[in-house]
Amino acid sequence: MRHIGRRGVVVLGATSLVAPLTLALGAAPAQAASCTASKGPYQKQVEKFLGRPVDGRQSAADCSAIRAFQNKHGITPAIGYAGPVTWGVMDLMNKQKAVGKNPNKDGKCPTNKGRIACVNLTLQLSWVQDGKKLVYGPVPVRTGRDGYETRTGLKKVYWRDIDHVSTLYDVRMPYSQFFDGGQAFHSVGLRMWNPPGSHGCVNMTAKDAKKYWSLLKKGDDVYVYGRKPGT
Known part of the structure; x- marks a missing residue:
């Protein structure tokens, strides 16, 4: 083409x-009605990145913090789930920072x-x-x-x-x-x-x-x- x-x-x-x-x-992604209570596969890594208590358990505060990060960077669905896409973005940010x-x-x-x-x-x-x-x-x-x-x-x-x-x-x-x-x-x-x-x-x-x-x-x-x- x-x-x-x-x-x-x-x-x-x-x-x-x-x-x-x-x-x-720059349209905002569709918003989910509520946060998920499900623990994600990258729960501890995401908690550490966000400065949350690293206990590997999904709390309401964890979900809100994760969801805010997802909304900020256009990650969908923005439901506060610590999945591979969310962790992939965070991991890339860490690697970029390490380059100096x-x-x-x-x-x-x-x-x-x-x-x-x-x-x-x-x-x-x-x-x-x-x-x-x-x-x-x-x-x-x-x-x-x-x-x-x-x-x-x-x-x-x-x-x-x-x-x-x-x-x-x-x-x-x-x-x-x-x-x-x-x-x-x-x-x-x-x-x-x-x-x-x-x-x-x-x-x-x-x-x-x-x-x-x-x-x-x-x-x-x-x-x-x-x-x-x-x-």
């Missing part, structure tokens, strides 16, 4: 699109390319580096979901459109910087941990997408590697 932005430029691949319109516009300011510690993003934007799909992190020097980041990102994976490898920014609009869903994609057949960096009005992910683009907060816009230019390298959890 292909879609055409309002400026008349053809963009190959529907993968540059974000989540369906309701999610892309040394995202390329493993040396997988090339350091011989000068200015380059790196995307680690496994950790859902991106940053800009110049040689071995960290220029910006790392910042959390939201990449392609299962079946719409953000493609790996060495790319180049080939087109930039600060006010891009996807006509397929009539969804704005501000600060779009396309680097692979319709896949692009761009901002969205969603939490970066909102599951299950994009349709291939690298979603960013408005602040980070704007900064990337100021740092990158047409022809700059982009390196994508790893594998998004759940794909």
Whole structure:
């Protein structure tokens, strides 16, 4: 498939699109009538993450805290259940935090390319580096979901459109910087941990997408590697 932005430029691949319109516009998920009393398989891990008493038993207060986290990050159903999706988001947050300011510690993003934007799909992190020097980041990102994976490898920014609009869903994609057949960096009005992910683009907060816009230019390298959890 292909879609055409309002400026008349053809963009190959529907993968540059974000989540369906309701999610892309930040619509709140449907709310359950009440919290669940069921103990989840990741009860203790979730309790620890949320600073709750770690006893492995679901209490009303536990359920309320879990449900608040789910609502904040768009995890559905938001019923306060400590299941694999909720723990997966928390576990990813822990791993992102552990990276600190040394995202390329493993040396997988090339350091011989000068200015380059790196995307680690496994950790859902991106940053800009110049040689071995960290220029910006790392910042959390939201990449392609299962079946719409953000493609790996060495790319180049080939087109930039600060006010891009996807006509397929009539969804704005501000600060779009396309680097692979319709896949692009761009901002969205969603939490970066909102599951299950994009349709291939690298979603960013408005602040980070704007900064990337100021740092990158047409022809700059982009390196994508790893594998998004759940794909």
